[in-house]
Amino acid sequence: MKELEGFVKKYRFEVFLVALFALAGIFGMGLIWSPFWSVLFASAGGIIGALMPQAIKKMSHAVIGFLFRQDQNTQLILAGVILVLSILVCPLVFLLAGLHAGKTLHLTILEISSQTKP
Numbered sequence: 461m462k463e464l465e466g467f468v469k470k471y472r473f474e475v476f477l478v479a480l481f482a483l484a485g486i487f488g489m490g491l492i493w494s495p496f497w498s499v500l501f502a503s504a505g506g507i508i509g510a511l512m513p514q515a516i517k518k519m520s521h522a523v524i525g526f527l528f529r530q531d532q533n534t535q536l537i538l539a540g541v542i543l544v545l546s547i548l549v550c551p552l553v554f555l556l557a558g559l560h561a562g563k564t565l566h567l568t569i570l571e572i573s574s575q576t577k578p
Contacts, residue, residue, distance in 0.1 A: 476539055484546045484553035493550055501551040505558020506565075513563040520560065 468475050488498040509516050527538060546553045 476543075479543060480546050480553060481557075483543060484550040487547050488550040488554065492548070497551040498554040502554040502558040502561075505555040505560075506562035507558075509559040509562025509564075510566045511562075513566040516559050516563040517567075 484498075487493065489495055527535060530538065
């Protein structure tokens with residue numbers, strides 16, 4: 461048990477993200493929501509992220525910064541709430557994943573294209 465506890469403390473962000481996407485994926489396959497909504501929200505997020513990468517980057521930095529300014533107990537409560545939301549409103553998780561995917565692809569394309577210009 462101590463090994464598991466040590467692992468979770470060391471890799472808490474990875475464990476949280478795996479749980480978040482696993483729960484959203486499981487409940488998005490038809491247990492609560494239709495897969496249609498998850499794909500639609502992920503696609504919409506990708507489009508918005510590609511069109512507004514700086515705004516998405518600024519928003520995500522603000523939200524994550526807010527989370528890290530909280531004490532550890534509040535962070536645990538917020539993580540629990542987010543995990544419950546990933547079950548109840550799983551297309552929201554796919555929207556956020558799409559936003560970050562579109563933003564990251566857009567910024568990566570800009571970075572690489574500026575490096576390879578003759």
